[in-house]
Amino acid sequence: MLACALPVHADETAPAWMKVDADKRTVRLQLVGSADGTNGTMNFNGYAQGEMQVIVPFGWTVHVDFENKGLAALPHSLAIIDPVTPLPIEDGVPAFPRALTVRLVPGLLAGETDSFEFVANKEGRFLFFCGVTGHGVAGMWDYLVVSKEATRPSVQVTRKGAAGETKRLFAYDGHAWRRLGEREKLALLSGFLEEQRPTLPFAPSVYKARLEDFYHYQDRLEIPLDRALFLINEQIGQGGR
Ligand SMILES: [Cu+2]
Numbered sequence: 001m002l003a004c005a006l007p008v009h010a011d012e013t014a015p016a017w018m019k020v021d022a023d024k025r026t027v028r029l030q031l032v033g034s035a036d037g038t039n040g041t042m043n044f045n046g047y048a049q050g051e052m053q054v055i056v057p058f059g060w061t062v063h064v065d066f067e068n069k070g071l072a073a074l075p076h077s078l079a080i081i082d083p084v085t086p087l088p089i090e091d092g093v094p095a096f097p098r099a100l101t102v103r104l105v106p107g108l109l110a111g112e113t114d115s116f117e118f119v120a121n122k123e124g125r126f127l128f129f130c131g132v133t134g135h136g137v138a139g140m141w142d143y144l145v146v147s148k149e150a151t152r153p154s155v156q157v158t159r160k161g162a163a164g165e166t167k168r169l170f171a172y173d174g175h176a177w178r179r180l181g182e183r184e185k186l187a188l189l190s191g192f193l194e195e196q197r198p199t200l201p202f203a204p205s206v207y208k209a210r211l212e213d214f215y216h217y218q219d220r221l222e223i224p225l226d227r228a229l230f231l232i233n234e235q236i237g238q239g240g241r
Contacts, residue, residue: 033076040191042140049139070110104131174221
């Protein structure tokens with residue numbers, strides 16, 4: 001299934017959601033939280049985990065219009081933060097003054113919008129980051145690059161696809177799982193199970209309940225989430241616990 005590793009979306013060098021005013025050295029970005037089902041709906045414009053990279057020339061003004069489309073009814077927010085390791089569980093310190101939406105931690109509800117503007121006066125790599133508890137660590141982030149070499153704003157996207165989704169669950173273990181909220185857990189599982197059908201045939205709620213049991217034991221906390229799911233699947237298949 002090599003095709004899965006290839007980008008499925010066309011290159012978005014100049015997407016409709018980006019408006020450039022070269023005279024005013026201003027770029028307007030329309031960023032939609034939860035635009036589709038990617039990454040269990042925890043995405044910006046359908047991209048998560050750094051799949052989208054927006055490049056802006058140094059010194060330009062960046063205007064961001066954010067909307068939470070609200071699929072899966074999760075709240076979302078947006079801040080531009082430094083690419084810190086580990087990522088914050090929630091909140092986040094804006095890398096530029098006022099480069100964040102209101103209610104960063106509780107998030108904006110479905111259909112709500114907010115805007116902000118800042119001057120990209122620092123060179124480097126930054127993150128579009130959702131500050132709602134657990135979302136950033138679940139992959140709700142993309143890249144903003146401020147570059148002195150760039151002459152125009154542009155966008156690069158890559159699709160991690162199914163292989164990427166699996167790799168992302170690899171990155172989770174019981175510790176990370178426990179930090180997620182109830183709805184985040186379900187959203188994450190739904191996205192993954194969608195891709196793994198029919199191998200993992202049961203409902204997200206079934207796997208979620210089993211995972212809570214599974215990670216109840218300290219000695220299992222280091223086991224990656226995807227492996228835990230397949231173990232649980234075998235247990236269900238055998239009718240055992
Ligand atoms: Cu979010």
